[in-house]
Amino acid sequence: MTMLDLTTHFAKFRAAAPERINLAAHSHHDWPDVTFTAQEQCWHDAAQLAGEKWDLVFGELIPLVQAGIARHLQLPDPSTIAVAPNTHEFLCRLLSCFPSNRPIRILTSDAEFHTARRQLERLEEDGLVAVTRVSAEPYETFAERFHTACGIDEYDLIFLSQVFFTSSATSGNLKALVEAVPSQEPFIVIDGYHGFMARPTDLSEIAGRIFYLAGGYKYAMAGEGCCFLHCPPGYGPRPRDTGWFADFGSLAVPPGKSVGYPRDAGRFLGATFDPSGLYRLAAVFDWLTREGITVEQIHCHAQASMTLFIEGLALEHIDGLRVADLITPWGAKAQHGNFLTFRTPRAGEIEAKLAKVHVHCDHRGDRLRFGFGICTNAADVDQALARIRRVVGS
Template identity: 80%
Template sequence: MLDLTAHFAKFRAAAPERINLAAHSHHDWPDVTFAAQAECWLDAARLAGDKWNLVFGVLIPRVQAGIARQLHLPDPSTIAVGPNTHEFLRRLLSCFTANRPTRILTSDAEFHTARRQLERLEEDGLVAVARISAEPFDTFTERFHAACAKGEHDLVFVSQVFFTSSATSGNLRTLVEAVPSQDTFIVIDGYHGFMARPTDLSAIAGRIFYLAGGYKYAMAGEGCCFMHCPPAYGPRPRDTGWFADFGALAGPNGKSVGYPEHGGRFLGATFDPSGLYRLAAVLDWLALEHITVEQIHLHARALMKRFLDGLDVMQIEGLRISDLVTPFGTKAEHGNFLTFRTPRAAEIEEKLASVHLHCDHRGDRLRFGFGICTNARDVDQALARVARAIAG
């Protein structure tokens, strides 16, 4: 178990009464991001419009290198950056032919970014979506891979870790192997996996798209999302912004709109670069401190076990081990948060908020997240507050 809370002094001091167990949603930011935010402002003051030379020439390559290091990507230039993952989803969808519905395979547990967008496109007959139930989790991989093997899809889109449960969708390499057509786009939503679970894309970097961002486990806040773009897939998305023109190649014969071959082909338009400053600072800080994702994941698992052991003694309806959506144990594959299924989810969240213990719920699912902004002492205090607010 780690204790890195001293590196989060500013966030913790701003709300000293708060214990943040909503770290699957909004992590505390380490102090290095405060200096990075100021650096962004000072660069704008010093350079004005010339700051974009610094953003594209220094900052983005720095972020790309940090992300590539975490994901074991062979070429950092395959990474495109943007303010949110929805922009990337739109551009991916714009890569497909417009003369028939795009055939998509996904799960029924995707985040609202994909769920809402795909449902809306279905209404107009622009996509045809097959959804595989995420539950039961112990058979999801088998069922999803069997659906992939039919080879009927233009796009396979699935979360690395499901936001509704913390369950994983299985080994990414075997997923790639289950898709028979090399023309099928394979897209992994890594938002709950990036910086939470050790992820090595080196063997499949030429075959999958991987999108994630800094809002959650990368501890960098909003506005700093990214997508790894395998070469040759989606060379000319119709949804394109002027930033994709930087370094663009000449357009193909008969075409006037050129695209670069690297990840920049999926860039959009002008955005606030401050999130990239924060993300670069976090990635550099982790490297300097020799903190790995393996350590982060083991730390989160240790805190989760400590929390569950404490709850087990209390036997609170809705917070029992038997109420967990995804089992927890040495052999359980899951993300860095716990999800309980209970009709009391909203009630429990409200009671815990009244004692400054923060979690969140989605319908009947109550979620508690853990990261390196939290230590064992925080968990012990959280358990005491649970006892005071609910058990007592």
């Protein structure tokens, strides 16, 4: 495993906070310098084109973004990708595809991100959904247990994270999940927010069967406002939750007796949004291509960084930061996201101490998380370990 040193490409973020070491890269990555130029370009295009900028956004920018996403996920058809400001918007649109005369039957895990967790719990309160949750722990047996659950009952929607935000454990092989669902009817939705641009992901064989939901805020290093949904053909042809951009190509045509939808992913579009995130995301894709950086290299960099971090911590014997405190086992065979999660009652205390010395991490309850992206190098990890030793190890 080889660590990269691309820190010169993140000069603006690093100069803005020179003391910061970003080990919260599972949450907010530094943005590469190319995104600054892209942000400026968005402003200049708006100034030059005004309302006509949407022709550029839909005619040039979105196709560039679609092509980049399709390339990294090995999707056969970029037109299956819709964009939106956030993943919650897509979740609501997906839920609006099902019959309204009975509860939506949903299979999921008990470790989904708050976007899905909160919304589904609220709908449960009103009896609008019936949710079956499979315990994510123990992670070693999760895939087998979840696949078994897929065949026990009939579901309308199967919603599952590719990588659990609570632990960095993966949920298993996605093709095997598809094969475990006996019917072709249920929507299979993969939340790829901690998988996209973090782990090599090949959807080529299952692109016609699953929805894939992710965005640029985390590992794609493009910030807020640039999320996407891969939409398999034929599933959800007429979402009730629909915006005028879903009919963007036909706005000059007089309204008909029924609401029309395009056949491609445009059927899942919403309404007016800030396109600046798409400018940044397109710039990141272009930069990675020019530099010859692949997702495989990004994941290997994270693995090498995590190995360096774990080996350094092992020398300190710090309560709460031992290998034994890791929720997801670490080793050659471990299927892991690009962050580490320690279970410790000291999670909040350790995060607060590290924040005072500008080492950024985060915690959720008794879970302390450290993320590793290509915005950091080996020297950053070494410096972070030195600060941890000084303020936590004493």
